[in-house]
Amino acid sequence: MSHRPGTASGMSRRRLLRLGLLSATAGAAILRGRCAEAQIGGAQPTPAPVPAGELKNPAEFKAPRVRASSPTTLSFWQYVGFHVDVQKFIAEEYKRRHDPNLTLEITAYPGLNEQRVGVKSALAAQSPTPDIIAIEPGAYAVDVSTSGNVRDFTRVFADDSEYKRGFWPNALELLTINGAVVSVPAVTNTVIVYYNRGLFRQHGVEVPETLEDLKKIGGALNAKGIMPIAYPAGQDRNFPLFPYYTYLGGTRADKLMREADLGLKPWTTPELVAGAEFVEMMAKSNLYAKGPLGVKEPDAIQIFATGRSAMFWGGQWMRRSIRAALPPGFDLGLFPFPAVVAGGPRPVLSSVGITLTVNARSKYPELAFEMIKALTGAWGKIEYTKNLGLSPNGPIGAEAIAYQMQSLKDPLYPEFLKLQPTGTTRVLFTPTVEEAMTQGMQALITGAKTPKAVMESVEAASQKVGTRKFRTG
Amino acid sequence: MHWRRHATGWAFTAPALAILAAFLLYPIGYSLWLSLHEWDGYTAHWGAFVGIENYRALAEDEVFWRATVNSIVFVIVRTPLEVGLGFLLALLLNRRLPARSLLRTLFFVPVVMSLIVVTLIFQRVYEPNTGLLNTFLHGIGLGAWAHPWLGDPATALPAVIAVSVWKNVGFSLVILLAGLQGLPQDVLEAARVDGANAWQLTRRVITPLMRPILALTALLSIIGGLKVFDLVFIMTRGGPTYSTEVLATMLYREAFELNHMGAASAIGVILVVVVLSIARVQAFVLRESGETEPA
Numbered sequence: 172m173s174h175r176p177g178t179a180s181g182m183s184r185r186r187l188l189r190l191g192l193l194s195a196t197a198g199a200a201i202l203r204g205r206c207a208e209a210q211i212g213g214a215q216p217t218p219a220p221v222p223a224g225e226l227k228n229p230a231e232f233k234a235p236r237v238r239a240s241s242p243t244t245l246s247f248w249q250y251v252g253f254h255v256d257v258q259k260f261i262a263e264e265y266k267r268r269h270d271p272n273l274t275l276e277i278t279a280y281p282g283l284n285e286q287r288v289g290v291k292s293a294l295a296a297q298s299p300t301p302d303i304i305a306i307e308p309g310a311y312a313v314d315v316s317t318s319g320n321v322r323d324f325t326r327v328f329a330d331d332s333e334y335k336r337g338f339w340p341n342a343l344e345l346l347t348i349n350g351a352v353v354s355v356p357a358v359t360n361t362v363i364v365y366y367n368r369g370l371f372r373q374h375g376v377e378v379p380e381t382l383e384d385l386k387k388i389g390g391a392l393n394a395k396g397i398m399p400i401a402y403p404a405g406q407d408r409n410f411p412l413f414p415y416y417t418y419l420g421g422t423r424a425d426k427l428m429r430e431a432d433l434g435l436k437p438w439t440t441p442e443l444v445a446g447a448e449f450v451e452m453m454a455k456s457n458l459y460a461k462g463p464l465g466v467k468e469p470d471a472i473q474i475f476a477t478g479r480s481a482m483f484w485g486g487q488w489m490r491r492s493i494r495a496a497l498p499p500g501f502d503l504g505l506f507p508f509p510a511v512v513a514g515g516p517r518p519v520l521s522s523v524g525i526t527l528t529v530n531a532r533s534k535y536p537e538l539a540f541e542m543i544k545a546l547t548g549a550w551g552k553i554e555y556t557k558n559l560g561l562s563p564n565g566p567i568g569a570e571a572i573a574y575q576m577q578s579l580k581d582p583l584y585p586e587f588l589k590l591q592p593t594g595t596t597r598v599l600f601t602p603t604v605e606e607a608m609t610q611g612m613q614a615l616i617t618g619a620k621t622p623k624a625v626m627e628s629v630e631a632a633s634q635k636v637g638t639r640k641f642r643t644g
Numbered sequence: 645m646h647w648r649r650h651a652t653g654w655a656f657t658a659p660a661l662a663i664l665a666a667f668l669l670y671p672i673g674y675s676l677w678l679s680l681h682e683w684d685g686y687t688a689h690w691g692a693f694v695g696i697e698n699y700r701a702l703a704e705d706e707v708f709w710r711a712t713v714n715s716i717v718f719v720i721v722r723t724p725l726e727v728g729l730g731f732l733l734a735l736l737l738n739r740r741l742p743a744r745s746l747l748r749t750l751f752f753v754p755v756v757m758s759l760i761v762v763t764l765i766f767q768r769v770y771e772p773n774t775g776l777l778n779t780f781l782h783g784i785g786l787g788a789w790a791h792p793w794l795g796d797p798a799t800a801l802p803a804v805i806a807v808s809v810w811k812n813v814g815f816s817l818v819i820l821l822a823g824l825q826g827l828p829q830d831v832l833e834a835a836r837v838d839g840a841n842a843w844q845l846t847r848r849v850i851t852p853l854m855r856p857i858l859a860l861t862a863l864l865s866i867i868g869g870l871k872v873f874d875l876v877f878i879m880t881r882g883g884p885t886y887s888t889e890v891l892a893t894m895l896y897r898e899a900f901e902l903n904h905m906g907a908a909s910a911i912g913v914i915l916v917v918v919v920l921s922i923a924r925v926q927a928f929v930l931r932e933s934g935e936t937e938p939a
Contacts, residue, residue: 217909241734277832284900287900288900291685291686293902294686294687295685295686295687295688296688297688314684314686314903315686318684318687319687320687357764398773404795404796405794405880405883405884406703406883407881411860415876460772461772461773461775462772462773462791462792462793462794462795462796463792463795464794464795464796464884465770465771465772465792465793465794465795465796466772466773466795466884467767467771468769469768470768470773470774470775473774474773474774477774479773481776602901602902602903603902606897606901606902609883610883610885610886613883613884613885614884614885616884617795617796617797617885618795619885620885
């Protein structure tokens with residue numbers, strides 16, 4: 172005889188014991204989660220193994236402070252199609268449980284560029300639509316906030332400090348412009364190195380701990396006709412910057428980069444030029460598959476999935492695409508990039524993905540904030556990342572992870588959670604600087620310029636912008 | 645009565661004129677005025693009036709000149725290839741050939757294919773490690789020629805131009821084929837009776853008769869080449885290192901990535917002026933040489 176999960180009647184002793192154990196694990200995890208608020212670089216707890224389909228989302232889906240008095244539709248413009256289903260699910264649950272009058276209408280643009288053009292046009296026209304806007308951290312957040320087009324979360328956080336504590340502090344720091352949090356992350360994610368465990372075993376190579384190890388592995392793999400790393404530098408304007416960010420994370424110079432980004436330090440300081448030298452060295456080292464600037468994500472995935480390369484340098488967001496391309500039996504692993512200097516940390520590029528903010532001209536700002544809280548709050552964040560396999564926007568407990576793993580069934584997910592968050596960033600706030608960096612890194616990869624010349628051109632671009640009208644963090 | 649006849653004419657043309665004014669003249673005027681201002685595109689009101697500052701800044705911008713040169717190269721290389729190949733194919737397909745209809749259809753297929761699909765296909769073709777082109781070169785013993793076609797600044801622009809020609813040659817072919825079929829048969833017959841061989845017939849009779857159609861095809865190709873955006877944006881985003889940056893992609897970058905709406909409008913105005921100038925020059929040259937104005 173079977174019983175519905177969660178009902179007290181007919182509960183076996185074994186089941187009671189299991190729940191007891193889970194509660195103990197969750198208690199410890201919650202404590203650890205709270206500690207994580209104060210520490211950057213903390214890791215998520217390991218999930219307890221649980222039979223499928225028996226757990227529920229352990230967080231409370233809190234009731235809103237404000238409800239719609241009549242049927243109301245909130246418009247939401249975003250740019251990541253694969254998030255739509257989970258956003259719809261949470262919005263429908265919110266409607267069912269808390270606010271039957273409120274509907275969320277999601278418009279998913281095919282990409283960030285298209286959405287940004289649409290949003291820009293709407294904001295310039297002073298349109299109250301969309302109510303909720305998905306924005307990227309960095310230049311996009313600066314643009315919409317300094318132009319006075321979005322509301323900040325100061326009052327929301329003042330009214331609900333527990334909600335604020337639910338986010339990783341460094342994630343909120345990326346979204347703090349001129350002293351106010353202007354947007355909140357739905358998820359966080361990392362850039363790491365995926366690897367083919369089978370190929371590593373077959374050729375007797377170990378996961379590299381240092382850059383020297385990586386170079387040795389690269390040499391060994393190249394000698395056997397296997398390309399070491401598939402790196403899709405041609406995908407977009409962010410990918411060419413990853414090696415630079417990685418080096419700065421590995422030498423703890425990322426804060427210096429932030430200051431340079433804000434025009435407070437020159438880009439030609441030796442630490443920042445060293446980052447460009449690293450980019451050049453990597454491009455010349457035969458570690459990448461040929462012509463990285465001509466390689467896009469689908470190509471790189473194909474190279475990796477067919478065993479032509481042993482490693483793939485990419486983002487957590489690509490996990491599903493990679494999985495979909497892998498043949499049966501492919502043993503997929505991941506590791507953070509090796510330490511770039513002796514004794515230095517292993518840099519994991521960490522950032523927030525899609526973030527949510529409220530149009531300053533929205534007719535229903537309070538309802539929009541409540542909807543964002545539903546999507547990103549304690550209950551929402553667990554549901555949101557349950558099927559996507561992206562990391563949540565803040566710490567979650569072991570019980571929550573176990574609940575997620577029931578449906579996710581991805582052994583890599585807990586591995587990602589252990590890496591999130593770190594203090595290493597991959598965000599630039601000044602558009603002109605970002606553009607100069609992208610072009611500069613491309614020049615280094617193709618050997619068209621020297622590291623010093625590149626950083627001088629970035630500095631020239633930075634100086635051209637002049638004094639920034641914003642500060643971050 | 646005279647006035648009434650004109651009034652009727654104006655009444656019939658008014659809707660078209662209104663549409664033209666609303667969707668062509670007004671935006672051009674708006675862009676021209678915006679090009680004299682600063683604006684980040686996020687506010688309802690434009691920034692300060694800066695006169696010709698945006699144009700001056702462009703004149704000093706290395707990327708603008710790079711984009712201009714790339715646009716010119718794009719046109720100079722693409723147009724002769726597109727029109728020349730189109731003409732050769734049209735001459736060929738104007739003859740009695742087996743499966744002529746099928747061949748005409750096949751050459752036209754790229755024209756009706758979605759540009760996104762075409763670019764995605766060619767991205768895979770050009771991929772340096774597993775792409776069709778390099779695999780083919782390795783297969784026939786020319787592995788040394790294998791190359792990161794889109795990843796190398798030296799080859800990225802030619803690679804994009806090649807795709808553009810492949811995609812558009814069918815369009816030139818159709819126009820030129822229609823022109824060939826409309827040529828006066830008595831003239832061609834007279835040339836044959838006078839003993840002209842195929843080469844002489846093509847060079848001395850058909851080509852001069854086809855000049856207006858060739859000019860029209862060339863003009864369309866030049867204008868299409870100058871305003872090319874989607875193909876470049878999807879394939880390379882203007883990179884690497886601005887090697888494929890053209891005026892239209894620079895316009896987009898200035899407007900939507902760097903928030904320089906005034907500068908972007910200035911580029912737009914320059915593009916309009918260049919395109920109109922080319923059209924007028926071509927019309928003038930044709931008129932001077934006694935041909936009918938094509939457009």
